[in-house]
Amino acid sequence: xxxxxxxxxxxxxxxxGIGAATARALTEAGARVVxxxxxxxxxxxxxxxxxxxxxxxxxxxDHAAVARALEPYDVDILVANAGLAYGSEPLxxxxxxxxxxxxxxxxxxxxxxxxxxLPRMIERGHGDIVLLGSVAGRQVYPxxxxxxxxxxxxxxxxxxxxxxxxxxxxxxTNIEPAMVETDFTVVRFRGDEERARAVYExxxxxxxxxxxxxxxxxxxxxxxxxxxxxxxxxxDQASTTVVRRDA
Numbered sequence: 731x732x733x734x735x736x737x738x739x740x741x742x743x744x745x746x747g748i749g750a751a752t753a754r755a756l757t758e759a760g761a762r763v764v765x766x767x768x769x770x771x772x773x774x775x776x777x778x779x780x781x782x783x784x785x786x787x788x789x790x791x792d793h794a795a796v797a798r799a800l801e802p803y804d805v806d807i808l809v810a811n812a813g814l815a816y817g818s819e820p821l822x823x824x825x826x827x828x829x830x831x832x833x834x835x836x837x838x839x840x841x842x843x844x845x846x847x848l849p850r851m852i853e854r855g856h857g858d859i860v861l862l863g864s865v866a867g868r869q870v871y872p873x874x875x876x877x878x879x880x881x882x883x884x885x886x887x888x889x890x891x892x893x894x895x896x897x898x899x900x901x902x903t904n905i906e907p908a909m910v911e912t913d914f915t916v917v918r919f920r921g922d923e924e925r926a927r928a929v930y931e932x933x934x935x936x937x938x939x940x941x942x943x944x945x946x947x948x949x950x951x952x953x954x955x956x957x958x959x960x961x962x963x964x965x966d967q968a969s970t971t972v973v974r975r976d977a
Contacts, residue, residue: 733760734760737806738761738805740763740805742810746912747914756945761807763782765777768787791838797845800843800846806857808860810861815914832876832880848895861903869969902956903956909935931975933967933976
């Protein structure tokens with residue numbers, strides 16, 4: 731029997747990158763997955779590879795829509811993965827409209843996703859909630875300002891969950907990757923693929939599968955073991971600002 735047989739995983743931001751890789755890895759471990767994101771066509775393409783997978787077009791910023799989407803499901807594993815960043819300008823040059831999108835997705839979106847699931851997990855006495863944080867929630871870097879603030883907030887939400895639901899049989903994990911090669915960087919640079927590729931030149935970044943592997947590890951531990959935080963660095967990266975690159 732596979733370790734996650736008969737368990738239901740609900741994944742936000744599952745249309746690409748870490749979310750899609752996590753859907754594949756959890757399915758391989760035996761879970762049935764519900765994939766959600768705003769890009770329905772990409773969700774369907776990924777779900778076609780995964781036996782029993784379901785898809786929902788969903789914007790995590792809409793708390794009422796998230797609550798409706800979650801209502802039919804008894805979620806065993808929640809992966810709150812949806813997130814994004816825009817630009818790398820200093821704070822004094824930032825766009826408040828973009829700030830709102832980043833905050834509403836990365837912070838409110840996480841809260842909107844957790845809120846409907848948590849009481850039902852507490853009632854059942856078990857469940858895993860996995861948050862996608864970042865090393866940017868540990869170390870601020872130049873131009874990171876608002877994005878870093880949102881990931882510090884995710885760390886605070888993780889710590890609050892451990893306190894607020896203590897003794898209820900639930901497990902909470904904050905996954906904190908450093909440089910991962912996904913289309914996150916393309917979005918951050920507003921579609922500039924050449925600039926996005928340059929971020930990873932001369933070094934070997936993490937892959938989405940590396941992060942998905944860490945998530946599967948956390949949710950397949952014995953029930954009495956809670957892997958609280960996993961920080962993943964590429965071997966070539968020493969901090970948010972120090973990266974070894976080939977000449």
